[in-house]
Amino acid sequence: MPYLSARGFDVCALSLRGHGTSTVPVDEETGERAKVAGSLQTHADDVRTFLESLGDDKQVVVVGHSFGGLIVQQVLADQSTNGGPSNVVGAVLACSVPPSGNQAMVGRIFKAAPWLSVKITYAMITDAFKKDANLMQDIFFRGPGSLPDTESLRILERLQEVQIRMLDVAALPNDLPVKTPKSAASGNWPPVLVLGAEQDSIVDSDGLRETADAFCTAPLTLAGIGHDVMLDAGWETAAEATADFITNRTV
Helix, strand or coil: CHHHHHCCCCCCCCCCCCCCCCCCCECCCCCCECCECCCHHHHHHHHHHHHHHCCCCCCEEEEEECHHHHHHHHHHHHHHHHCCCCCEEEEEEECCCCCCCCHHHHHHHHHHCHHHHHHHHHHHHHCHHHCCHHHHHHHHCCCCCCCCHHHHHHHHHHHHHCCCECCCCCCHHHHCCCCCCCCCCCCCCCCEEEEEECCCCCCCHHHHHHHHHHCCCCCEEECCCCCCCCCCCCHHHHHHHHHHHHHHCCC
């Protein structure tokens, strides 16, 4: 964010339900803290409400990473269908889950790298990546030692603050695939930058190409960087590509 701000852009980071400074949802039946923050559509509706609050005169490029990229795709699909919010003039999908979801990617990774697949599954189910710096870097970055110890510990502390899952991944296929320019006969679609990472252990090259193809563009793959392109060493390349896209709004 400071990098883009220094380039002269107004930058906002939106805390999704149950994350960051946002309120943790409550289960209406039990009155207790919900196990899942929301659905793909409820998260997209929250983003849309925020975008609309900025006003039509504020041109916005929406950036989403990983499952956040899937939420941005739903925002764009809703804009195409419902005609709003009208202030979205572009989007950046960084290492995004593709429109069909992550199931096919999980299967491909299991076939290509079974041990990596086991580590990812274990880390996600048990939340072990929130406690083990090496495991966290192995999955989301370029491997153990990718980050300085101080930065690694800082990220772990932030991860441990999150006490709720963003989405029910098991139920997610019911909401997929997300509508895209390729699958929709018509609609008002802004230009989209599809960013990938050469050393991404979560989103494979086929998933990256699926997203780019769905938005009728070519992916930009960043060399020598892992899944968390905004935090990994070399994040400046992702920030620069994003800044250039915002300036030009064309790919």
